[in-house]
Amino acid sequence: MEAAKMASPKSAPKDAQVMAQILKDMGITEYEPRVINQMLEFAYRYVTTILEDAKIYSSHAKKSSVDADDVRLAIQCRTDQSFTSPPPRDFLLDIARQKNQTPLPLIKPYSGPRLPPDRYCLTAPNYRLKSLQKKVSSTAGRITVPRLSVGAVSSRPSTPTLGTPSAQTVSVSAKVGAPVSLAGQRFTVQIPSSQPAGKSATPTTPTVQNVLINPSLIGPKNILITTNMVPPGAAEPNPLKRKHEEDDDYDAL
């Protein structure tokens, strides 16, 4: 965009001309034409805020009209709120003196990437994976999909991060078929272990396969709709829990 010279005085309203003059007085000679509009808008907003505040102060002091003192007070209070300025020099000199007294810390050799403690870094994962025990397939209308279960042992995140999600955030119930209540909006994922149906009763820790969360599988409730490929016999044991789970589903909305 080209930096334009001042707006042509003939067509601009008086306010804009005044603003252009102010810019000229402050030594600003090149600016885009939008700047005048932005400055006018700012001036309008600022003045109305101050005047509204002043009205409040004057009514609080039970005065009949707003006078200069109210406006002055309003300006002072707003200044400290919206336009903070950097700390004063004496304060800076003081803290500088304190900081500069401590000697420079020694550097430990061979310590890998030198970063602050983890809580001050941005390297931690900002998501958690929680396993969901499979929902029973007997509920009508659910689609059969191979399920992924996230193992208790190191899960492999699909996004490259420097920190791996801690293993304990993922809980796996050994018993395939016991539903786990949902927490919040998290959708959970389960992989069917490639074991034959007969083994499903034994509590084996399913191995991890690729955790691929296919968004198309996510149903309207933000929950991965899965079905149980395990024979329904294993799913029977906890019909009550299933009900809870359904309630939780609704709660999770």
Next chain:
Amino acid sequence: DRQTLVAVLQFLRRSNLRESEEILRREARLLGDDLAGNVATVATSSPGVAAVAAVPPGKGEARGDSPSSRREPREAGSPCAARSLRGSPLCWDTRVGAVVVEDQPDVSAVLSAYNQQGDPTLYEEYYSGLKHFIECSLDCHRAELSQLFYPLFVHMYLELVYNQHESEAKSFFERFHGDQECYYQDDLRVLSSLTKKEHMKGNETMLDFRTSKFVLRISRDSYQLLKRHLQEKQNNQIWNIVQEHLYIDIFDGMPRSKQQIDAMVGSLAGEAKREANKAKVFFGLLKEPEFDVPLDDEDEEGENEEGKPKKKKPKKDNVGSKSKKQDPNAPPQNRIPLPELKDSDKLDKVMNMKEAARRVRLGPECLPSICFYTFLNAYQGLTAVDITDDSSMIVGGFADSTVRVWSVTPKKLRSVKTAADLSLIDKESDDVLERIMDEKTASELKILYGHSGPVYGTSFSPDRNYLLSCSEDGTVRLWSLQTFTCLVGYKGHNYPVWDTQFSPYGYYFVSGGHDRVARLWATDHYQPLRIFAGHLADVTCTRFHPNSNYIATGSADRTIRLWDVLNGNCVRIFTGHKGPIHSLAFSPNGRFLATGATDGRVLLWDIGHGLMVGELKGHTDTIYALRFSRDGEILASGSMDNTVRLWDAVKAFEDLETDDFTTATGHINLPENSQDLLLGTYMTKSTPVVHLHFTRRNLLLAAGAYSSQ
């Protein structure tokens, strides 16, 4: 009167004269309630003071503007702030006590500052009287005494504004602002908009100017003349003002000419006191650790540290210096802790040495070729550029808060594989460093998102693993160039950060911003290690010395300060620029500093002696880029006037007059040799030059964003 009492009580308390303080307070109790009430109004009417009192000095909100708090009672009918007072009026002293944090000189400033110097209506008389006297003085003295005009004008004007004599202030300004030097015009424009006391409150720079002393260097003869004139009875008021606000650094010798003075003045704080530039500065370079270069015959000798005599003679030159003795001007190796040299660093040094062997020797007959990288479609949003030392990557910081990294060489940018894939590779293979890279992510451009404001400074780490960027959002971010993700956000400046740079050895970095301080950080500390406070206005440019022991900061108050990393002291103050400084460059041998500012001049400084040794005129607009060639023979400068200029650095630094007089007084006669030193001017079509970089073979790379007007 009452305020004097308050200030005296503070002083006594701070000097631990408890008994005297008690006695004084007891006697003052007679005025007690009156006093408390008055001070309560003082405190309430200035919410800044209340904020200070309410917050311990540790927090950032303090406004220590004690002169203003003393002046409050003069206001007729000051409004009572809605802000509630902390505690009862009986603890007024502790509250007000929180305000006075400064050193003793400021207390006396407080005591004298509110004494109104005579009748405001007579200020014009005083000033014009002084003006008349100076104009009638001898020519040789006139130039020096004319230095008084500007600081006196500003201080008297601010005094009038402070004491709320608005009409007198306006007429004073009208009458005399035209007489000031042209290089002060920007300041005068700012001053013209300050007509009320409230306007001054937000302007930290003006407040600092008011409380600090403006330094003038005047020869003894001129000073005697001035003193004699001012101490005559009718001029007593001006004498008081001079004593209060100006610091006159007297030297014995010939008065300076107008030309000499013009070269050195221009900063917001006057010139530098001579003692300010007397501290010893270790400007020498650190010894490189010596090790044999594995040459064609793979001489795996192993490393020897710092100049111990070796058993076998190496076939070629060592990486380090030949002399075994310590350079007296170099800092001791362990003066500041530096990270150890890793294997990859050693390999890098070997590469550096090999490239250095093929380096082009530059000189007036052999000018470098310039390769210009133009950023297209940036729409005036390119705000920062940096290039790695081996010229393999270029980064741009943009006003849309993105940071974009490009690969300059045909080798694309790759990020490291995910943890899943990393466990699958063979860790024992020779090319493991290649295997950890994920080919699927190879691209020429990587965009880094994270900042929430324009990115004003970028800096690669010397080992090319990290990238720093600083932004208007007040944070400095550390990015990994192996995963292209953000690792840390360093918060400390709460205001825009204008510049940042990694140390030449890595690990440390410096940042400077709008809060008028520069901070030294280490990548593994979330808080700064050092705070360099002293500038009167924003710190706009920060650079490390090649030996990493000193940091140069250029500021909007038109001074350059050199700080010692070890203890945070300011060891040099360089004045002479007439506009905010935007570029700094140390010479490769560490002895000299080149600086560029909005006034279009490049100034050269001798760090050891603390003197200005050269002035390069030629550019017509702000100089944003300065770089010395790899062996220091050529200085390249790039500016907003769309040109790159090359200057002969060898010639500029030879023939330095360093006789006793010069070092004692700091005056130097600068020859007008800019034209001789200019080796070439290279114009771009319409691309301001934002960054310059000499490759290891002395090819000059330049960068800028194409702007279509």
